[in-house]
Structure formats: C-alpha cells, structure tokens
Amino acid sequence: MDLLLASAAPAGYSDGVQPDFAEGVDEQMYESLKAGIACLRSAGLSFLGWVEQVIRQILVLRAEPTRTKSGSRSHFPGLVHMSLPEGAHVVAENLMHEASHQYYHLLLRIGPIHTGEDTALYYSPAVGRPRPLDRLVLAFHAFGNVALLYHRLLEIGFATRESRSQLDRLGLQLEQLRAPMVGNPALTLMGSEFIRPLNVALVGRGIISEVKL
Known part of the structure; x- marks a missing residue:
C-alpha cells in the first residue's frame, strides 16, 4: 500500500x-x-x-x-x-472498515442491492441518525467485518484491554443495523447474499443472536 x-x-x-x-x-x-x-x-x-x-x-x-x-x-x-x-489496532480496524466499503462499492457496479421500494429511514447507531436501507447494509458490512477482526484478536490473545468492550458494543450496534433487513423484500437477491455469509459468521462466533436474513 x-x-x-x-x-x-x-x-x-x-x-x-x-x-x-x-x-x-x-x-x-x-x-x-x-x-x-x-x-x-x-x-x-x-x-x-x-x-x-x-x-x-x-x-x-x-x-x-x-x-x-x-x-x-x-x-x-x-x-x-x-x-x-x-x-496498530486502530489502523487495522480502519483498514478492515474501508476495505468493506470498497467491496460494497464494487458490488454496486454489478447491480443494485435493493429495489428502491423501501423508502423508510431506520435509525443507524453507526452515525446516530435515521438512514435509508442501503446505508444500513453498508454499515452492517463494515462494522460486521471489524467485529470479526476483534473476535479473532481476542481469540489469539493479541487484543487490547478495550477490545472486549469494543466487540460487545459492536454486537449491539450490529443487532440494530440488521433488524430492518430481516425479511425485507426490498433487498435484492444480490443484496441478501452480500450480507448473509457475514451474518452467519457473526452468529457462529456468538457476536450477534441467530436470525436468518
């Protein structure tokens, strides 16, 4: 880089x-x-x-x-x-976060992640204000991947003293971000498949509760 x-x-x-x-x-x-x-x-x-x-x-x-x-x-x-x-941990987190956005933007070059039918705004804990569905997907993908990183660093003993509380906080935020996506017909197949593997990984590690998208 x-x-x-x-x-x-x-x-x-x-x-x-x-x-x-x-x-x-x-x-x-x-x-x-x-x-x-x-x-x-x-x-x-x-x-x-x-x-x-x-x-x-x-x-x-x-x-x-x-x-x-x-x-x-x-x-x-x-x-x-x-x-x-x-x-070091801040740089690693920022790199994971921004890489997640890069994948999201590349995906949008292929096709849409939602149909546009859901025009509601939902509260996003990532920015502290209501946001449209596509921005929740963007935030869920970024913060979800950061959460996987912190989980792994805790697992191998390479975390900081704040890492546990950061992971717990991310888990709560991810639950909020995910809620409007559950069963939402406005998500396209590509949009659903974009976040489904991440949801499975987060659930499997106990970071968020089990809910199928």
Whole structure:
C-alpha cells in the first residue's frame, strides 16, 4: 500500500477532506501502517489478504488526539484516506472498515442491492441518525467485518484491554443495523447474499443472536 499526499489526490476526491490532509509523510506514518498490517497478519492471512485485494493507496490525514478518521469515495476504487500515525489496532480496524466499503462499492457496479421500494429511514447507531436501507447494509458490512477482526484478536490473545468492550458494543450496534433487513423484500437477491455469509459468521462466533436474513 502506498501513502499519498493531497497533491496526489485525483480530481474530485478531496471534497470535504481537504483541510484534514497531512502536510507530509514521515517515518512514523509508515511504521504505523506497518504495525496495522502486522496486526491483520497476526489475525490471519485471510484478513490481510482481504484488505490488500482492494486497498492500493492511502491518502494520509493528520492524526488527532481525540479521534481517528478514515473514508473513501465510491468512484475511486483502491483509494482510501485515513489518519496516521495511529495505534496498530486502530489502523487495522480502519483498514478492515474501508476495505468493506470498497467491496460494497464494487458490488454496486454489478447491480443494485435493493429495489428502491423501501423508502423508510431506520435509525443507524453507526452515525446516530435515521438512514435509508442501503446505508444500513453498508454499515452492517463494515462494522460486521471489524467485529470479526476483534473476535479473532481476542481469540489469539493479541487484543487490547478495550477490545472486549469494543466487540460487545459492536454486537449491539450490529443487532440494530440488521433488524430492518430481516425479511425485507426490498433487498435484492444480490443484496441478501452480500450480507448473509457475514451474518452467519457473526452468529457462529456468538457476536450477534441467530436470525436468518
């Protein structure tokens, strides 16, 4: 994965994030990224490979003491932005989260995940406000994969003191995100199949309760 500065951002990518771009890339940022990748590798090559398949470049944002930042743009596959340097587990989480979004955006290039018939808004604990169905799918996929990472890190003893509480919190949020999807006819077959394996994996590890989608 290459670290990029704002000057390397494609036209139209920087809208909304320009003020947060780092002024330079230093050794601390590279070491932070290496530590995050090592954390993914410790969890298993399936985690690392899953990320490396879709993330090629990272536009570096300034790190802040009180919050971490990451994101991507649907029309720029392989490119994400995130704050560095951060702790190894934070970097690993952000990489998993943004890789999940990359897969989601790639899927939408094939076809829709919902029919558009369900126009209701549902509360999303991910952002603290009502969101349409497709955004719940996006959030469920991202936070679900992060939850699998934390579960694995706890399993192998590579977690932090906060990892257990983070996983418990994610489990509650995932239950809320999943509820509007259960039996929802507005989800297309592709949409259902996109989240079904993840739901099975989360249920199998006891992260969320058993409910068939």
